Amino acid sequence: xxxxxxxxxxxxxxxxxxxxxxxxxxxxxxxxxxxxxxxxxxxxxxxxxxxxxxxxxxxxxxxxxxxxxxxxxxxxxxxxxxxxxxxxxxxxxxxxxxxxxxxxxxxxxxxxxxxxxxxxxxxxxxxxxxxxxxxxxxxxxxxxxxxxxxxxxxxxxxxxxxxxxxxxxxxxxxxxxxxxxxxxxxxxxxxxxxxxxxxxxxxxxxxxxxxxxxxxxxxxxxxxxxxxxxxxxxxxxxxxxxxxxxxxxxxxxxxxxxxxxxxxxxx
Amino acid sequence: xxxxxxxxxxxxxxxxxxxxxxxxxxxxxxxxxxxxxxxxxxxxxxxxxxxxxxxxxxxxxxxxxxxxxxxxxxxxxxxxxxxxxxxxxxxxxxxxxxxxxxxxxxxxxxxxxxxxxxxxxxxxxxxxxxxxxxxxxxxxxxxxxxxxxxxxxxxxxxxxxxxxxxxxxxxxxxxxxxxxxxxxxxxxxxxxxxxxxxxxxxxxxxxxxxxxxxxxxxxxxxxxxxxxxxxxxxxxxxxxxxxxxxxxxxxxxxxxxxxxxxxxxxx
Numbered sequence: 001x002x003x004x005x006x007x008x009x010x011x012x013x014x015x016x017x018x019x020x021x022x023x024x025x026x027x028x029x030x031x032x033x034x035x036x037x038x039x040x041x042x043x044x045x046x047x048x049x050x051x052x053x054x055x056x057x058x059x060x061x062x063x064x065x066x067x068x069x070x071x072x073x074x075x076x077x078x079x080x081x082x083x084x085x086x087x088x089x090x091x092x093x094x095x096x097x098x099x100x101x102x103x104x105x106x107x108x109x110x111x112x113x114x115x116x117x118x119x120x121x122x123x124x125x126x127x128x129x130x131x132x133x134x135x136x137x138x139x140x141x142x143x144x145x146x147x148x149x150x151x152x153x154x155x156x157x158x159x160x161x162x163x164x165x166x167x168x169x170x171x172x173x174x175x176x177x178x179x180x181x182x183x184x185x186x187x188x189x190x191x192x193x194x195x196x197x198x199x200x201x202x203x204x205x206x207x208x209x210x211x212x213x214x215x216x217x218x219x220x221x222x223x224x225x226x227x228x229x230x231x232x233x234x235x236x237x238x239x240x241x242x243x244x245x246x247x248x249x250x251x252x253x254x255x256x257x258x259x260x261x262x263x264x265x266x267x
Numbered sequence: 268x269x270x271x272x273x274x275x276x277x278x279x280x281x282x283x284x285x286x287x288x289x290x291x292x293x294x295x296x297x298x299x300x301x302x303x304x305x306x307x308x309x310x311x312x313x314x315x316x317x318x319x320x321x322x323x324x325x326x327x328x329x330x331x332x333x334x335x336x337x338x339x340x341x342x343x344x345x346x347x348x349x350x351x352x353x354x355x356x357x358x359x360x361x362x363x364x365x366x367x368x369x370x371x372x373x374x375x376x377x378x379x380x381x382x383x384x385x386x387x388x389x390x391x392x393x394x395x396x397x398x399x400x401x402x403x404x405x406x407x408x409x410x411x412x413x414x415x416x417x418x419x420x421x422x423x424x425x426x427x428x429x430x431x432x433x434x435x436x437x438x439x440x441x442x443x444x445x446x447x448x449x450x451x452x453x454x455x456x457x458x459x460x461x462x463x464x465x466x467x468x469x470x471x472x473x474x475x476x477x478x479x480x481x482x483x484x485x486x487x488x489x490x491x492x493x494x495x496x497x498x499x500x501x502x503x504x505x506x507x508x509x510x511x512x513x514x515x516x517x518x519x520x521x522x523x524x525x526x527x528x529x530x531x532x533x534x
Binding site: 019024026027087090172180183186188189190193194195196197198199201202203204205206207208209210211212 | 357455465
């Protein structure tokens with residue numbers, strides 16, 4: 001009674017395959033149901049997402065939002081948060097590890113906060129000096145301006161680099177900065193293929209990898225982790241009436257770091 | 268007394284860095300000394316390789332060749348053998364695992380034999396139907412002609428795919444065939460960069476990776492492993508006088524699978 005329920009990107013899956021049984025619904029063999037624009041598994045329609053006053057979701061796919069979290073700024077944990085938490089945990093981010101984060105945006109600023117809370121030393125890579133100052137706020141230990149060759153050459157080797165860039169870019173520059181057995185994990189998912197030099201991964205047995213969101217159990221885990229470490233997203237709370245304006249600003253990268261819509265403004 | 272000594276690709280390294288201490292000389296921070304065309308660390312010259320009657324190598328970099336192995340056909344274990352053994356072991360090839368091998372060549376035929384001896388189920392990918400028959404000899408369980416879309420679609424998911432192709436090719440076709448957390452490991456080292464679609468690795472948290480040869484201790488391990496499982500390379504033994512002809516045939520891919528020169532023919 002009185003619990004706060006959260007709904008993330010995954011609202012259903014086949015519930016039968018080995019991955020669903022293992023709690024890796026994001027790997028469901030039939031493909032999982034996205035909260036919006038996805039075919040509803042039970043009814044004939046599609047899913048309409050969260051821009052509504054009510055949403056009906058199968059109970060196994062509903063999360064419990066810890067009460068200590070601010071509701072608006074906790075919302076992005078269900079997407080950006082789990083998207084970075086899952087690979088950081090899988091590739092063993094933690095104390096004594098050097099974690100790189102490329103780009104300070106919605107995913108990036110959450111990655112910095114979560115990796116710091118895991119005990120890691122966090123280096124942020126950005127192409128702009130002005131953004132370099134922003135990186136200090138969520139708690140980055142170092143900032144490297146990646147178009148500055150000297151700074152890149154002096155950068156300590158990283159165990160994991162989480163790459164949140166969504167456009168085509170040169171990943172070989174970052175693969176070079178990995179320690180032996182290090183992983184560059186793509187979280188930004190550029191639509192165009194990336195050019196990977198084999199020799200960028202050969203010496204030191206490095207990997208280029210990626211992961212997709214995270215399962216329901218792990219999403220609950222990141223909510224609890226964030227509550228424990230008092231982590232929420234940097235947001236700008238808007239009314240539903242500001243939505244079109246927000247989309248325009250989003251296209252210009254003018255938000256730190258996520259818009260959250262107050263659905264009580266929908267009359 | 269009377270031991271057979273073997274010399275592989277690595278004949279020296281810094282011997283001081285963390286990787287050398289860990290037995291990962293192939294990751295030496297100063298770079299390792301290749302048996303040929305490499306700067307000699309002690310003397311001013313370069314290394315001349317194995318086309319000679321005598322070779323002097325620091326004792327830590329000399330291997331012990333088990334007496335049960337045929338000397339000529341064991342020679343490629345020191346290069347092709349360790350190059351495929353090291354990643355197969357690192358990514359846990361073994362009983363219950365599906366291992367794919369792309370291309371049946373010097374590396375590929377050794378990978379088939381070694382993965383089979385590790386207990387894995389081995390699928391070979393080849394572009395030519397005529398080569399498909401060759402794959403059965405070293406012990407492949409299945410052969411998939413990779414330009415046959417139906418065969419590729421019906422191929423069971425693989426845990427590791429060892430890619431021995433040395434020219435540019437479409438790795439996305441093979442990334443699709445990996446199981447969750449599977450790795451495509453580049454052993455062929457194409458000079459040109461490969462185009463990797465991020466979505467080829469995202470669903471299922473797959474990795475594109477590579478590894479370079481293997482350390483000295485692990486090279487000894489693969490020699491002993493091959494002796495235990497009676498594994499040697501398919502070779503054609505030639506005299507030093509046939510060397511130029513062999514180079515021409517090599518360029519035409521006309522060898523199954525390695526030329527080995529009998530150095531006693533050098534007078």
